Amino acid sequence: MGQPGAGADREAMMDMDRETRIAWLVDHARRPRHAGPLAGADVSVPGGNPGCGDLVTLHLKADPAADRVAAVTFEGTGCILSQAAASILAERVNKQQPTFAEVLDFSYEEMMDLVGRDVADSRPRCATLALGTLKAAVKAAETNRKLKAAGHTEAGIAELRRAIAAAVEGTGLVIGEGAESAARGA
Amino acid sequence: MPQTAAPVTDIAARGYAHPEVLVSTQWVADHLQDPTVRLLESNEDVLLYETGHIPGAAKIDWVADLNDPLFRDYIDRARFEKLLRAKGINKDSTIVFYGDKNNWWATYAFWVFRLFGVDNLRIMDGGRLRWAEEGRPLETAAPRHPEGNITVRERDDSRIRAFRDQVLTHVQRHKPLVDVRSPEEYRGERLHMPEYPNEGALRGGHIPGARSIPWGRAVDPDTHTFRSADELRTIYQHENGLPADEDVIAYCRIGERSSHTWFTLTYLLGFDRVKNYDGSWTEWGNQVRAPIEKP
Numbered sequence: 001m002g003q004p005g006a007g008a009d010r011e012a013m014m015d016m017d018r019e020t021r022i023a024w025l026v027d028h029a030r031r032p033r034h035a036g037p038l039a040g041a042d043v044s045v046p047g048g049n050p051g052c053g054d055l056v057t058l059h060l061k062a063d064p065a066a067d068r069v070a071a072v073t074f075e076g077t078g079c080i081l082s083q084a085a086a087s088i089l090a091e092r093v094n095k096q097q098p099t100f101a102e103v104l105d106f107s108y109e110e111m112m113d114l115v116g117r118d119v120a121d122s123r124p125r126c127a128t129l130a131l132g133t134l135k136a137a138v139k140a141a142e143t144n145r146k147l148k149a150a151g152h153t154e155a156g157i158a159e160l161r162r163a164i165a166a167a168v169e170g171t172g173l174v175i176g177e178g179a180e181s182a183a184r185g186a
Numbered sequence: 187m188p189q190t191a192a193p194v195t196d197i198a199a200r201g202y203a204h205p206e207v208l209v210s211t212q213w214v215a216d217h218l219q220d221p222t223v224r225l226l227e228s229n230e231d232v233l234l235y236e237t238g239h240i241p242g243a244a245k246i247d248w249v250a251d252l253n254d255p256l257f258r259d260y261i262d263r264a265r266f267e268k269l270l271r272a273k274g275i276n277k278d279s280t281i282v283f284y285g286d287k288n289n290w291w292a293t294y295a296f297w298v299f300r301l302f303g304v305d306n307l308r309i310m311d312g313g314r315l316r317w318a319e320e321g322r323p324l325e326t327a328a329p330r331h332p333e334g335n336i337t338v339r340e341r342d343d344s345r346i347r348a349f350r351d352q353v354l355t356h357v358q359r360h361k362p363l364v365d366v367r368s369p370e371e372y373r374g375e376r377l378h379m380p381e382y383p384n385e386g387a388l389r390g391g392h393i394p395g396a397r398s399i400p401w402g403r404a405v406d407p408d409t410h411t412f413r414s415a416d417e418l419r420t421i422y423q424h425e426n427g428l429p430a431d432e433d434v435i436a437y438c439r440i441g442e443r444s445s446h447t448w449f450t451l452t453y454l455l456g457f458d459r460v461k462n463y464d465g466s467w468t469e470w471g472n473q474v475r476a477p478i479e480k481p
Contacts, residue, residue, distance in 0.1 A: 026236070029233075079230060079231035079232065079233070079234070080233040081231070081232055081233055084233075119233065121249075121250075122247055
């Protein structure tokens with residue numbers, strides 16, 4: 001995912017002048033692609049930036065026959081860059097349907113290159129919120145598969161996740177639903 | 187001007203200690219062609235200015251413009267002066283800041299400009315949101331101001347900026363501190379997302395003895411403008427006992443929300459000795475052996 005040569009569009013994006021790039025980002029923020037809920041999603045993971053109020057909830061459907069993303073959508077609120085980055089990433093993922101490993105290998109640096117360093121360098125968290133949330137969604141989907149393969153039921157997995165959330169309570173980490181109130185409560 | 191925006195009381199009638207630092211949206215509208223007035227927009231949303239700004243306004247970005255790119259501090263005098271001149275600021279300019287998030291970053295820029303001793307600073311009451319809600323014009327054309335001639339002094343961090351050692355001494359002497367973050371942050375219930383550990387802190391809670399007064403309490407949620415001096419006194423002095431004539435330190439996560447409170451206390455209520463601890467929780471919550479109170 002996102003490797004050089006993966007698409008001529010990437011080259012074109014990186015060649016944009018600043019004005020064109022900003023127009024492209026604003027367009028994505030105002031007319032987000034793949035926005036909304038996703039029927040039959042395997043996981044939905046909210047991600048938020050405490051402090052500035054950006055929120056992106058990533059819905060992910062995995063390929064039932066492979067460790068690969070079949071589709072993603074997102075719902076979010078926040079600054080232009082965070083929402084544009086989510087739209088751009090969703091467009092890319094739906095087009096490429098990357099493997100779980102490719103998503104996890106896609107670095108935050110590459111994400112910042114994708115949206116444009118001239119803008120992303122001053123707001124790295126906004127530029128990478130969607131990618132961080134996508135990675136979390138992929139990890140959740142991957143873990144769910146492993147747990148199911150080991151004989152756990154859906155209900156059992158949900159209980160495990162609650163236990164994990166309870167274990168980190170008080171450490172300040174914002175996981176799952178907590179991310180939403182974290183971002184909104186700024 | 188559409189009448190959809192909630193009406194506000196005149197700034198002069200609100201009883202502030204230094205009402206001259208606030209200007210209304212109407213005042214700004216009346217001075218759009220005034221060559222001695224320079225408008226500076228400063229936002230959380232890095233691309234908001236590019237979608238439209240008050241005619242003639244230039245952009246100041248807290249990361250790209252005010253912070254040193256290498257280490258955690260502000261730029262030096264030479265770079266700051268060059269920045270201001272590039273924005274067309276002259277010795278006799280009146281600088282009006284405004285921005286999103288109820289002027290978080292506008293007050294932060296105001297505070298940084300004061301570190302360099304720049305005078306004639308104003309905040310547009312109600313910020314960008316109020317201007318937009320009043321249906322006033324925004325434009326995307328970049329302003330064309332001739333290079334300015336302002337000169338600035340060396341940065342003076344001694345009067346209105348606090349560093350961690352000073353904060354520790356402050357705590358040990360049981361002097362007043364204000365934590366302006368959300369109550370959840372104050373209680374240490376959340377710090378950061380797992381994917382962004384470098385933006386958060388390893389420990390949650392608050393600096394011992396700090397009062398929790400979220401910054402937004404200073405703003406009327408309907409009009410986005412600052413509350414009257416009486417209302418502010420009730421919040422800061424009557425409810426929380428902050429003394430107007432003692433050293434007070436305000437902090438948040440990275441110093442932006444606390445600059446809003448620094449502005450409120452200093453200019454609207456006339457507190458004499460307020461400092462903004464810009465290291466804030468991202469520094470304090472990561473320091474080995476820094477004392478923390480929780481909840």
